[in-house]
Amino acid sequence: xxxxxxxxxxxxxxxxxxxxxxxxxxxxxxxxxxxxxxxxxxxxxxxxxxxxxxxxxxxxxxxxxxxxxxxxxxxxxxxxxxxxxxxxxxxxxxxxxxxxxxxxxxxxxxxxxxxxxxxxxxxxxxxxxxxxxxxxxxxxxxxxxxxxxxxxxxxxxxxxxxxxxxxxxxxxxxxxxxxxxxxxxxxxxxxxxxxxxxxxxxxxxxxxxxxxxxxxxxxxxxxxxxxxxxxxxxxxxxxxxxxxxxxxxxxxxxxxxxxxxxxxxxxxxxxxxxxxxxxxxxxxxxxxxxxxxxxxxxxxxxxxxxxxxxxxxxxxxxxxxxxxxxxxxxxxxxxxxxxxxxxxxxxxxxxxxxxxxxxxxxxxxxxxxxxxxxxxxxxxxxxxxxxxxxxxxxxxxxxxxxxxxxxxxxxxxxxxxxxxxxxxxxxxxxxxxxxxxxxxxxxxxxxxxxxxxxxxxxxxxxxxxxxxxxxxxxxxxxxxxxxxxxxxxxxxxxxxxxxxxxxxxxxxxxxxxxxxxxxxxxxxxxxxxxxxxxxxxxxxxxxxxxxxxxxxxxxxxxxxxxxxxxxxxxxxxxxxxxxxxxxxxxxxxxxxxxxxxxxxxxxxxxxxxxxxxxxxxxxxxxxxxxxxxxxxxxxxxxxxxxxxxxxxxxxxxxxxxxxxxxxxxxxxxx
Numbered sequence: 001x002x003x004x005x006x007x008x009x010x011x012x013x014x015x016x017x018x019x020x021x022x023x024x025x026x027x028x029x030x031x032x033x034x035x036x037x038x039x040x041x042x043x044x045x046x047x048x049x050x051x052x053x054x055x056x057x058x059x060x061x062x063x064x065x066x067x068x069x070x071x072x073x074x075x076x077x078x079x080x081x082x083x084x085x086x087x088x089x090x091x092x093x094x095x096x097x098x099x100x101x102x103x104x105x106x107x108x109x110x111x112x113x114x115x116x117x118x119x120x121x122x123x124x125x126x127x128x129x130x131x132x133x134x135x136x137x138x139x140x141x142x143x144x145x146x147x148x149x150x151x152x153x154x155x156x157x158x159x160x161x162x163x164x165x166x167x168x169x170x171x172x173x174x175x176x177x178x179x180x181x182x183x184x185x186x187x188x189x190x191x192x193x194x195x196x197x198x199x200x201x202x203x204x205x206x207x208x209x210x211x212x213x214x215x216x217x218x219x220x221x222x223x224x225x226x227x228x229x230x231x232x233x234x235x236x237x238x239x240x241x242x243x244x245x246x247x248x249x250x251x252x253x254x255x256x257x258x259x260x261x262x263x264x265x266x267x268x269x270x271x272x273x274x275x276x277x278x279x280x281x282x283x284x285x286x287x288x289x290x291x292x293x294x295x296x297x298x299x300x301x302x303x304x305x306x307x308x309x310x311x312x313x314x315x316x317x318x319x320x321x322x323x324x325x326x327x328x329x330x331x332x333x334x335x336x337x338x339x340x341x342x343x344x345x346x347x348x349x350x351x352x353x354x355x356x357x358x359x360x361x362x363x364x365x366x367x368x369x370x371x372x373x374x375x376x377x378x379x380x381x382x383x384x385x386x387x388x389x390x391x392x393x394x395x396x397x398x399x400x401x402x403x404x405x406x407x408x409x410x411x412x413x414x415x416x417x418x419x420x421x422x423x424x425x426x427x428x429x430x431x432x433x434x435x436x437x438x439x440x441x442x443x444x445x446x447x448x449x450x451x452x453x454x455x456x457x458x459x460x461x462x463x464x465x466x467x468x469x470x471x472x473x474x475x476x477x478x479x480x481x482x483x484x485x486x487x488x489x490x491x492x493x494x495x496x497x498x499x500x501x502x503x504x505x506x507x508x509x510x511x512x513x514x515x516x517x518x519x520x521x522x523x524x525x526x527x528x529x530x531x532x533x534x535x536x537x538x539x540x541x542x543x544x545x546x547x548x549x550x551x552x553x554x555x556x557x558x559x560x561x562x563x564x565x566x567x568x569x570x571x572x573x574x575x576x577x578x579x580x581x582x583x584x585x586x587x588x589x590x591x592x593x594x595x596x597x598x599x600x601x602x603x604x605x606x607x608x609x610x611x612x613x614x615x616x617x618x619x620x621x622x623x624x625x626x627x628x629x630x631x632x633x634x635x636x637x638x639x640x641x642x643x644x645x646x647x648x649x650x651x652x653x654x655x656x657x658x659x660x661x662x663x664x665x666x667x668x669x670x
Contacts, residue, residue: 072123083110106151118162144182168262195259197226214239226256240287247283271331273300289313319368332381354469361421365397397421411435428462453486473525473550483516494538525550552582
């Protein structure tokens with residue numbers, strides 16, 4: 001019984017003490033102190049609505065009703081802050097001394113709006129001028145204060161940049177800030193949701209008093225967004241915004257980072273960050289907004305690059321300048337395939353068609369570039385390259401690849417390749433291929449593996465279209481081809497011409513040659529050639545015709561000019577017609593052409609004989625006329641003189657003679 005009485009008395013004492021403490025808490029005074037402190041620091045009024053209720057648990061303080069903070073007078077987005085309630089914690093020992101010392105503030109379901117006006121004013125710079133400048137006259141500057149804990153529960157955040165049109169929204173914010181001393185560090189931790197992805201931030205800024213004035217202070221931060229993590233350890237200043245320190249970014253979820261920045265998610269190709277992307281290096285952010293990354297290591301889908309990079313703001317778009325050294329690069333995603341795949345069946349040794357997948361180069365206009373790159377090898381899917389050194393220049397969506405070194409297929413490639421994304425897509429170039437092995441090159445590039453040999457190719461070309469198929473259909477240009485010893489697989493030209501049998505085609509058949517050369521032009525996706533020369537052990541031939549690059553067709557005529565007689569056929573040289581498609585070519589001996597050529601030759605011979613007979617008759621008539629003139633008129637035709645000229649000359653001589661005689665007679669009479 002006595003224990004029950006003691007417990008009851010103890011509880012009564014506790015209740016009396018709690019009541020006394022609550023009586024000591026001046027709710028209106030605490031709320032008024034908080035509002036006054038906020039106004040002294042910001043120059044704006046903190047409006048507290050409803051009643052102010054003292055609290056004892058979990059901390060001593062008060063709880064207010066709805067709270068609002070007015071926005072800048074140029075904003076039309078509503079209050080800068082609106083919360084359902086504020087919980088304000090106070091220091092108990094200071095309260096016994098008659099002082100209201102605020103140790104913590106918690107905002108319940110706050111809605112926060114931060115804005116930058118079109119003129120550069122920032123609504124979070126209280127009393128600041130356009131552009132966010134802070135001076136000694138700005139409210140709050142120079143006033144010392146501390147806060148053990150500032151808390152946001154179930155908050156939302158909206159950032160609006162009226163200059164760029166960018167908007168960043170965060171929901172479900174749970175955050176806590178601590179400022180133990182005005183001249184000490186400030187720490188911030190928080191979580192939120194951005195675009196459906198979880199976001200987390202931990203940051204520490206040293207010397208809070210200097211940080212509030214925008215001065216450079218030590219700064220560390222760790223940000224998570226979706227599956228991405230970004231850390232920074234260095235220094236940061238906010239007026240103007242500047243930073244310097246070590247950056248480490250694992251951007252496995254680029255879309256989450258883009259959403260957090262208020263930008264659309266970029267579509268990165270395979271090999272350049274489609275699956276994974278990480279960046280490490282020493283980062284510097286200059287006051288003009290330029291970014292400098294030194295000693296960088298970039299890993300994109302397993303491709304590693306190292307070097308230095310600068311990103312400078314520009315008028316219409318930023319510019320990226322970089323000097324990069326890479327390991328082996330696998331960039332098959334840039335061509336939309338994994339090598340040699342043009343969209344058709346290659347079981348015959350030749351692919352059947354070009355890909356009509358749309359090529360999107362819209363991102364080409366996002367940034368200008370001047371990037372130098374060296375790599376030991378580059379796999380572009382449809383092209384395999386060895387040691388490569390090139391410079392990439394991008395200006396207004398037009399990319400120029402200046403190829404300084406490029407080993408490929410046993411040879412070297414030099415020249416210039418252009419991808420122009422201005423108002424559509426066009427590709428062109430002026431390329432030189434020296435000592436290249438043609439079979440693997442054409443197999444990877446066009447799915448054609450029947451030409452074996454190495455040699456040189458000079459090519460100038462231009463194609464327009466939004467797919468490989470459209471580009472090939474529109475190709476125009478010109479070039480030259482020279483090959484050494486090699487072979488054409490799939491048909492035996494010598495066998496066909498020696499036996500006058502077009503059946504020397506199919507698996508195992510081939511035409512071996514010692515040399516092959518020619519020039520060509522390209523128009524509307526059709527290659528035309530009229531001077532092909534082929535030298536083989538048993539045949540020498542010329543060629544002319546067309547190769548449909550876009551349609552992948554053949555219309556070509558090979559004419560032997562010398563044929564080794566080995567089988568008693570008499571060495572009859574019959575042209576060979578090659579028609580059909582690349583995948584299924586057709587071979588036919590052009591006997592009709594031989595007959596037509598024979599008839600044309602006979603007609604030419606008859607015409608020549610007729611011309612010779614006419615010339616002979618003309619010469620005979622001329623000789624007879626000259627003889628008669630000499631006999632009857634005394635006119636002799638001199639060498640190189642026509643009959644008319646001779647007659648005229650003789651008449652002039654006779655006239656001169658008669659004139660002389662008349663003058664002599666006149667002089668003698670006088």
